[in-house]
Amino acid sequence: MKEIKVVEPVFVTDFKCVGSECRDHCCKGWDVTLDKTTVNRYLKSTQIDIRNIASESIVTVKKSFQKWGVMKLSAQKSCAFMDEDKLCKVHKQMGPAALSPTCATYPRIQQAYKFEVNKSLTLSCPEATKQLLSRPDAMLLNQSVQIQATANKNVDVDNEHKLVNLMCANMIKTAGCNANEGLYGITMLLLHLDQMKKDQGFNAEALENDYFNIIDAIQNGSVAKSIAELNNNHPLQWSLLLRMQTYFSAKTATRSSGMLQHYLLKLVHIQVHDAKENDIGSSMARLDAVWNEKVMPWMAERPHLISNYLQYRIYSDTFPGYEGRSPLASLYLLTAEWFMIRSLIAACVELVGVIDEFDIVNIIYSFHAVTKHNNSSMAAFFEEIDQVKVNDDLSLIYLLK
Ligand code: SF4
Structure with missing residues (x-):
């Protein structure tokens, strides 16, 4: 054993799923694919209602065992099994064991x-x-x-990667609501790691020394001072946001895109308003000022909020490493995504006048629903972000100022 x-x-x-209380039900707006066993189970169900819906609304595509059928969505873009109380008829009438693997596990994911x-x-x-x-x-x-009975049929944990992952998560935790300080600390650690590997190969003890020095620098304010001394690069920040707006504007058919558009329009308003006056820098400065003067005092009372989000990203993305990208390339992507989310929050607070956790949840969940629904949507989004680099992955530093 x-x-x-x-x-x-x-x-x-x-x-726990909140079912009918959910603000944006996962049975709405997404293609629901069904495996062969589930398609047959529904088509042959002893429940007449289930059998009728299945024969009317399941399109058998037979692309693979897992993609045997796709649910036709109703005019309201809902799964045909969703009832008037926004509850699943299969779950209600046949029990949770009858659900397809996708429906039974969502939103749970795992890395084995x-x-x-x-x-x-x-x-x-x-x-x-x-x-x-x-x-x-x-x-x-x-x-x-x-x-x-047996081990999983997956590779073993890479201890070097795991150590770096835990160090990065702890830096974010130490920085609290000052997310940029945590990301700056991670940049220093990854640069040291890169140099160390070129000079002498990986050395856990030497990396631990670097790690503790950086943690000290975050705690004693040296990292905050270094960030304050950086030059602004408003054209880079502007290009990244503009690229994001263009990308998301074409994603109107995806679940939650309406929610994301709601917040994106506020950001567009600020960028377009200032573009009319031919001054890229002032819109970026305006977003910065809102972030520092209105959002940060609010976040300081809830230091777990930003910290939890970035710790989640480091844990769930098995950072640093996305499909063979180098640690610094992975950090560039994470920093760029955080910059976009931060800008959406700042634009909302600037135009609405108040900061509300409800809006922050909406921004983050809809951002994830549109950009991280599957591997191809993630790869397409990362390609867009990659287009904005100036020289190399270190241009991420200009998104921290
Ligand atoms: S998105 Fe789906 S799983 Fe999540 S709370 Fe809403 S209904 Fe439940």
Whole structure:
């Protein structure tokens, strides 16, 4: 028998779907694909209602065992099995065991290794995002052991990668609501790691020394001072936001795109208003001022909110490393995404006049629903971000000022 370590943040352990109370139901707006077993189960159900809906609304595409059928969406873009109370008829009449694997597991996701499983939730679920952002203890990690007959058929944990991952998460935690200081600290750590590998190869003890020095620098204010001394690069920030607006404007058919558009229009308003006066810098300065003067004091009373989000990203993305990208390239992507989310929050606060956690949850869950629904949407979005680099991955530094 084999022991498998199971790791999951507290908000994952405690997650419960809110069903009809959900602000943006996952059975709305997305293609629901069904595997062959599920299609046959619904078509042959003893429940007449289920059988009738299945024969009218399942299109059998037979692309693979997993993609055997696709649900036709109603005029309101809802799954045909969703009833008037926004509850699933299959779940109600046949029980949870009858659900397709996708419906049964969403929003749960996991990363499996030979002797370890890391569990998480996708933030395209608004309730998962709400729990992550509102609970101070959301990213505390629970650990348990499960016994299996054999090990998982996955690669073993890479201990060097795991060490770097934990160090990065702790820097974000140490920086609290000053997310940019945490990201700057991670930049220093990854640069040291890169140099170390070129000079002498990986050395865990030397990296730990660097790590503790950077943690000290975050705590004693040296990192904040270094960020304050950076030059602004408003054209880079402007180009990134403009590219994002163009990209999202073409994504109107995706679930939650309406919600994201609602916040994007506020950002467009600020950028366009200042563009009329032919001054890119003033719109960026305006967003910066709102962030520092209105958002940060509010965040300082809830230091877990930003910190939990970025700790989540580091944990769930198994940072640093996305499809073979170097650690610095991964950090560039994370920093660019954070800059976009930060700008959407600032634009909303500037135009609405108040800051509300409800809006922040909306911005983050809809951003994830549109950009991270599947591997191809993630790859397309990252390609867009890559277009804005000036010289190399280190241009991320200009997004921290
Ligand atoms: S999006 Fe999340 S909370 Fe909403 S219905 Fe789906 S699983 Fe439940």
